[in-house]
Amino acid sequence: MRRGLMAWDASEVPVATIEARQDKLREAMRSGGLDAFIAYTNIARPAAVSWMSGFTPYWSEGIYCLPLKGTPVFATALSKRVAEWIGTVMAVGKVEPTPQPGVVIGKKLAELKIANAGILELDDLPAKQARALMESAPDTAFCDASKMFAPIRAEADASEIALIRKAAALASECIERTDPQAASVQDLVAPCELHARLSGAEEIFINVAPDLSADARLKRTDTASTLADTFALRLSVAYKAGWVRMTRSFARTSAGATDFDRLQQVFDAFVPQSGNSIDAMLRQIFADNGATLKSWQLEQPRGGYPLAIVAGSEVDNTWSASAPSVLSVDVETASGHWLAARPLF
Amino acid sequence: MAGNAANMSGGSTLQKARTEALREAMAREKIDVLVLMGNNWHADYLRYGTDFGIQEGQGIALVRADGSTTLLLDDAAECERARGETAGCDVVHAPRLVQETRDRIKRSGNRSLAASPMHLLPFGLLKLEEDDLRIADGAPVIEQLLMTKMEVELDCIRRASVLADEGYVIFRDAARPGRKDYELIAEIEGFFRSRGIAENFMIIGVGGQEVRGMAPPGGKVLKAGDLVTTELSPCVDGYYAQLCRTLVVGEASETQKKAFSVYQEALEEGIKTVRAGVTAADVARAENDVFRKYDLGKYTTSEYTRVRGHGMGLFLDQKPQILEDVDIKLIDGMTMIVHPNTYHPDAGYMVLGDALVVRPDGHECLSTLSRELFSVNAS
Numbered sequence: 001m002r003r004g005l006m007a008w009d010a011s012e013v014p015v016a017t018i019e020a021r022q023d024k025l026r027e028a029m030r031s032g033g034l035d036a037f038i039a040y041t042n043i044a045r046p047a048a049v050s051w052m053s054g055f056t057p058y059w060s061e062g063i064y065c066l067p068l069k070g071t072p073v074f075a076t077a078l079s080k081r082v083a084e085w086i087g088t089v090m091a092v093g094k095v096e097p098t099p100q101p102g103v104v105i106g107k108k109l110a111e112l113k114i115a116n117a118g119i120l121e122l123d124d125l126p127a128k129q130a131r132a133l134m135e136s137a138p139d140t141a142f143c144d145a146s147k148m149f150a151p152i153r154a155e156a157d158a159s160e161i162a163l164i165r166k167a168a169a170l171a172s173e174c175i176e177r178t179d180p181q182a183a184s185v186q187d188l189v190a191p192c193e194l195h196a197r198l199s200g201a202e203e204i205f206i207n208v209a210p211d212l213s214a215d216a217r218l219k220r221t222d223t224a225s226t227l228a229d230t231f232a233l234r235l236s237v238a239y240k241a242g243w244v245r246m247t248r249s250f251a252r253t254s255a256g257a258t259d260f261d262r263l264q265q266v267f268d269a270f271v272p273q274s275g276n277s278i279d280a281m282l283r284q285i286f287a288d289n290g291a292t293l294k295s296w297q298l299e300q301p302r303g304g305y306p307l308a309i310v311a312g313s314e315v316d317n318t319w320s321a322s323a324p325s326v327l328s329v330d331v332e333t334a335s336g337h338w339l340a341a342r343p344l345f
Numbered sequence: 346m347a348g349n350a351a352n353m354s355g356g357s358t359l360q361k362a363r364t365e366a367l368r369e370a371m372a373r374e375k376i377d378v379l380v381l382m383g384n385n386w387h388a389d390y391l392r393y394g395t396d397f398g399i400q401e402g403q404g405i406a407l408v409r410a411d412g413s414t415t416l417l418l419d420d421a422a423e424c425e426r427a428r429g430e431t432a433g434c435d436v437v438h439a440p441r442l443v444q445e446t447r448d449r450i451k452r453s454g455n456r457s458l459a460a461s462p463m464h465l466l467p468f469g470l471l472k473l474e475e476d477d478l479r480i481a482d483g484a485p486v487i488e489q490l491l492m493t494k495m496e497v498e499l500d501c502i503r504r505a506s507v508l509a510d511e512g513y514v515i516f517r518d519a520a521r522p523g524r525k526d527y528e529l530i531a532e533i534e535g536f537f538r539s540r541g542i543a544e545n546f547m548i549i550g551v552g553g554q555e556v557r558g559m560a561p562p563g564g565k566v567l568k569a570g571d572l573v574t575t576e577l578s579p580c581v582d583g584y585y586a587q588l589c590r591t592l593v594v595g596e597a598s599e600t601q602k603k604a605f606s607v608y609q610e611a612l613e614e615g616i617k618t619v620r621a622g623v624t625a626a627d628v629a630r631a632e633n634d635v636f637r638k639y640d641l642g643k644y645t646t647s648e649y650t651r652v653r654g655h656g657m658g659l660f661l662d663q664k665p666q667i668l669e670d671v672d673i674k675l676i677d678g679m680t681m682i683v684h685p686n687t688y689h690p691d692a693g694y695m696v697l698g699d700a701l702v703v704r705p706d707g708h709e710c711l712s713t714l715s716r717e718l719f720s721v722n723a724s
Contacts, residue, residue, distance in 0.1 A: 001385075001386070001544075001546050001547075001563060003530055003545065003546070003547045003548070003561055003562070004527060004531075004561070004562070005527040005561075005562055005563070005564060006560075006561040006562065006563060007564050022462045032457035042384065042386045043384075043385055043386045044385045044401070044402065045383035045384075045403075058548075058561040059386065059546075060386070061386070079647075080559055080647075080648075081649075081651075082558065082560060084706030085558070086556075086564070089563070105438050123443045123467060123468055124403070124442075124443060124467050124468070124469065125462055125468045126464060126465055126466065126467065126468070127463075127466045127467060127471050128464050128466070128576060130468040130471075131468075131471075155491065184540050185541075186538060186540065186541050187539070190535050191535070192538075193531075193534050193535050193538040194534070194535030194538075195528065196531075196533055197528075197530060197531030197534050197535070198527075198528055198532075199530040200527065200564075203686060205400055205401065206538070207400075207422075207426070215429070216425075217425045217426060217428070217429045218422060218425070218426060219426060219429060219430065220398060220426065220543050221538060221541065222398075222541050222544075222582075223542050225541070236401070259423070261405050274677040287689040297421070305402070309421060311442075315440070317428075345691070
């Protein structure tokens with residue numbers, strides 16, 4: 001669950017910013033012949049509703065409905081008392097607590113005589129909610145609106161960039177505080193967790209690849225204990241719904257640390273020019289430094305996920321240069337793997 | 346360290362026991378394939394079937410009657426992690442999770458399908474009905490298994506409960522005037538990570554008579570006289586144990602002490618009622634009768650409180666919910682928290698709750714922390 005700072009600050013995300021996002025969405029809805037846009041949210045898929053309302057759930061689920069005209073409605077399974085709290089952290093929209101969010105939104109569609117409603121990621125919508133929604137709005141035609149939403153989401157406004165920069169700063173501070181000589185995974189990660197949350201992080205997921213000489217897989221911190229001579233730490237940090245990842249590889253020996261620092265400098269200096277050339281450019285810069293690129297990926301907010309792979313060594317390229325992203329690499333060196341990730345603005 | 350890292354062999358024993366129990370239940374219900382869904386909110390069903398603790402994205406497990414299990418995950422990094430952290434599962438990266446699951450079910454040709462939890466079943470899987478494949482509710486197969494714990498599961502919950510007690514001491518020591526609510530939670534999270542605990546459910550309330558519940562921290566600054574309420578719930582090997590306590594910043598007022606005594610009495614009465622064979626309603630009634638005795642009955646209604654306790658295990662808030670209209674019978678081995686948390690008109694929202702294991706002749710109380718209204722230095 002989310003248990004870090006969850007607050008809406010109008011100086012960080014003004015109501016006007018949220019309204020501008022909704023205006024963009026409404027413009028696309030008009031072009032696409034939709035009278036309403038519907039998005040589901042829970043803590044695994046919060047990004048679309050966070051972007052269009054300012055609200056991220058800490059638990060449970062809900063459905064946000066943006067009609068072409070009128071006030072957006074957020075129906076949530078959270079209780080009436082929690083709904084009062086949601087009212088203080090959701091910038092735009094009316095909160096309706098209900099055990100059946102699908103029914104409430106369906107009835108709203110019927111009341112507004114919505115002819116065509118688009119649903120984000122329709123196939124993924126819980127069937128119980130989808131059925132309730134559709135049965136409560138029998139005169140509404142429903143379609144998947146994910147393709148309509150994607151290009152709008154591929155552009156970031158100043159507020160979103162600022163939140164992501166803050167999350168990146170928190171992640172950097174955690175990395176700076178990391179002790180490469182930590183006795184165990186737990187000794188390594190606890191100070192990161194503490195610092196991030198003391199500084200106002202909404203969430204932090206920490207993963208560790210405890211022995212880069214053998215395995216590049218990032219484990220959860222309750223399934224790894226011993227740190228080898230080379231290891232990697234991945235921090236996925238959220239600040240008020242702005243997410244970044246940062247991965248750093250550490251070597252306990254001074255020679256290893258020098259090699260890793262050199263690769264880090266190369267990686268930090270890399271600026272992607274376009275999706276198609278990223279693969280070749282990355283291969284070249286690491287080859288020039290005696291290493292081999294094994295894989296890479298770019299992540300950006302897409303649909304319900306705060307970070308989804310939009311380009312990489314194994315996926316089609318849908319990367320947008322006009323929004324922040326996270327670049328991750330897995331590089332093979334003489335001593336084993338070297339992992340890195342950083343946000344790109 | 347309390348987490349999996351120190352208990353990988355135990356984890357294996359645990360998963361073998363769960364797998365066997367699941368297969369038996371599937372055979373009993375004549376189910377060919379059990380479809381289990383999960384994400385970071387509801388990780389319990391997926392964890393029971395695969396032992397994978399999902400962190401990001403979504404996952405679906407296809408547990409087959411022949412003993413094989415396929416775990417499909419839409420997040421590439423989670424997929425790699427699952428390959429390292431689960432045994433006995435075929436792990437598949439499925440960026441188009443629903444479509445891939447649908448295709449696999451169709452290809453398998455199985456006819457007796459069930460899914461759990463039904464409220465997470467993706468809409469896209471209903472398209473299987475076009476191929477005459479209907480998905481039944483898998484609750485009869487797995488719900489009882491989730492509610493009633495085996496001894497290997499109870500070991501995890503006992504360890505989590507010890508950490509909840511220790512964590513509350515950290516929380517209490519961190520509470521002082523001028524600190525923000527999220528800083529208290531930061532301290533406890535740092536402590537839990539140092540002990541190998543990756544997950545925790547926790548909400549908080551700060552203030553006085555005006556506070557009507559708990560929520561995530563929003564930046565409230567503690568001041569003298571405030572009540573600070575929390576329920577904290579560390580998770581060991583996937584199993585949660587919860588503890589609810591209230592503290593006062595500074596000396597508790599007579600009003601606060603008097604109000605809290607009602608919660609102490611209600612908790613005691615609720616806990617005294619717990620034994621195999623009674624219903625969840627019996628426990629709720631015992632708690633609520635105490636409030637009614639003091640003319641506080643209205644504060645036991647849904648206007649002021651959600652539940653008077655609940656089951657806990659791989660999900661923090663599992664069945665049975667402790668409410669006067671829930672007639673689920675308590676069974677030996679169930680784990681639950683009894684918590685008469687609610688609003689008090691004189692003092693504000695107060696919480697108090699202990700974790701228990703239901704036993705044939707009573708209960709085993711897992712929480713060892715004093716049930717007092719704690720007080721911390723206000724200077």
